[in-house]
Amino acid sequence: MNSLILLTSSRIVLPVAMLFSVYVLLRGHNEPGGGFVGGLIAAAGIAVHSLPRGRSALLRLLKVSPKTLIGAGLALALLSGLPGLLLAEPYLKHQWAFPGGLPLSTTLIFDIGVYLSVVGAVLTFLAYYLEE
Amino acid sequence: MEPVFALAFGVLVAASTYLIMSRNVLRIVLGLLVLGNAANLSIFLAGRMGTRTPPLVPEGATTLVGGANPLPQALILTAIVISFALIAFTVILFESAHRRFGTLDTEALRDAEPKPGPKPAPAAAAAPVAGDVPAAETVR
């Protein structure tokens, strides 16, 4: 897909999409949003960026294979449940801490895991079908 | 409203049954898609149709008063994601079957269960076409 318009506009779309996806990811706990949607937005941004540039550009942009991203996401989601087990509570029972009023929790780790898995899964599909 | 939706569910199931029984794989995948949506509609119906108010706890309150049933929404969301993934896989599988066999007719897909008899219909159909076999052909 050798379109000049897409090539130029995707330079702006990519950072905006990434920023917006992180925003959606972080607001997800109490408001609509979350890791899944955030991941889809990020994947869409990356897809727009790599459609005119081809598969090798996608892999250069990511630095790692999208398959690795799926694995890393799953591993993070899995790890986020372990603190609950260590405290003799059910698996995935999320733990919270408020250092200086900043709400930190293991749910955020879970959501980041979902985010990475979604980005990885979509881009794995995309990489198969991208032109070189 | 419920009878209308129940009727719509019935129509969707009937339509998908018709499509799935077709010999054309493209219609089959459309039928599976419609059946998935019928299932989602049935979950939605099972949660009862009530108010349209979103089930959100208002600012300052601690309990939810009124609002639509949130559970079917969560279930449908899960079911949609799953059926999306499965249908995506199905489309890719059917597409590669189409590319390999050159047909959309399920009756012509007989490689796994060849018709009994001394000779398999046209001999060329059973033998892999040259250049058609990836390295993975040797997996078994």
Added chain:
Amino acid sequence: MNAHLLLSLPIIWPLLGVALCCMLWSRPRAQRITSLVVSAGLLLSSLALLAATWDGTVLATQFGGWAAPFGISFVGDMLSAAMVVITGLMAVAVGIYGLAGDAEAREAAFYHPLYQGLLLGVTGAFLTGDIFNLYVWFEVMLISSFGLLALGGTREQLDAGVKYVTLNLVATTLFLICVAFLYGLTGSLNMADLARILPTIDNQGLVTTIAVLFLVAFGSKAAVFPLFFWLPASYHTASAPIVAIFAALLTKVGVYAILRSFTLIFDLSLGFTAPVIGIVAALTMVTGVLGAAAHFDVRKILSFHIISQIGYMLLGIAVATPLAIGGAILYVIHHIIVKANLFLLAGVINRAGGSFELKEVGGLYKTLPWLGVLFLVPALSLAGLPPLSGFWSKFVVVKASLDAGHALLAATALAVGVLTLYSMLKIWNEAFWKAAPAASTAATERWLADTGTRRAMLTPIIILAAITMTIGVVAEPFIAFSLRAGEQLLDKSAYVEAVLGPGPQRSAEWQP
């Protein structure tokens, strides 16, 4: 160890396997080690779970800490624990077997992540106490099995994949629709909560209707009589370790789901559920064994025998006395071990004899006498000859049906046993006894030259055969365990109490 840990670990191990194998996608050797290590972890943690539930305790945990009828419950009773142990055993055995032969080609095609994904779906389905969650685990299992079946992408496999995918998708969607109906009727999805609510429903006719719909949905997963067509159309196209793990676990998840839902949620005495299951069981046994008699490909014969053996398990469920349910459980345990072993042996016959097609193999007993003996152990056990595991499981099921006055069903079961023996002897005669064709001799020489492959393929076979012998010779503890597990299934109070707590319970019913 507490209940939370015991019930979570069998899920965490395979999930860890999927995650790590995905991350190591470009390094097959590291994937192998990871896959084997997490499979061993699954086996060990499931043994711990079995030890904790051995005395009849029912363990329960709530994932995420959300209280019982609302959150997702995970429950371990004797049946679940036993099934998870068998899954762990299969994971290790087939995992070792998968190291041999064409492992590199499989591994390049994402074998390990999918294999662990399959195990994840299966263990999840065995442990969950929530009917919608069961649907989700079914789908996890299904998507992994789709990937494994299509691995390699030959023409045969694509053809098989189209049928497998279509029929299984229809079945799981029907399952989802059933879940919706059940939710509409009761307002709950928690199985223990459902067990409590359903008897209080006025419209019992509707409950029976939903029960039969569930039977259809689970029945097509379990490959029972009119719904089995996806199985013989697809199984024989996958490579040997993949078809072994399919044969061991996939249909048995369907049987487990029938067993669980028709003891805990629905009542077998309701309407004509039990007679229907009985007729289906008989027809399943007969069609399966006749289908097997007609074929000459080892894998096709064995695939049809999966179907016929499912009939025996259903027979136990249909008779529904404590003895019969216990017999069905023993049958499932015995069958998983034996059937997986037979498919592993089919892979060896293909390697050492050069083909899965019986007409092209021969003379293996002359060159590999021990292989012949190893084959006879699971083969005769499948047919139900003493002193092997199949004898005792058949004995219990048949005795239970005779006690309950189902002489016709018992006679069918015995006749099918004889026909099973015929099929097994057919494989023996063709592959081991008759004179070897030239191509077969050449393959045998290659097999003898490759020590590494031989070791990897034969180790799991020997272990599984030893277990079959052990169940046969020291049958008492296994039978006693199965009978206690059956009694525990029929008395739902312990299960309900473990999940919802004692006393009057909150209902999940949603009030607008």
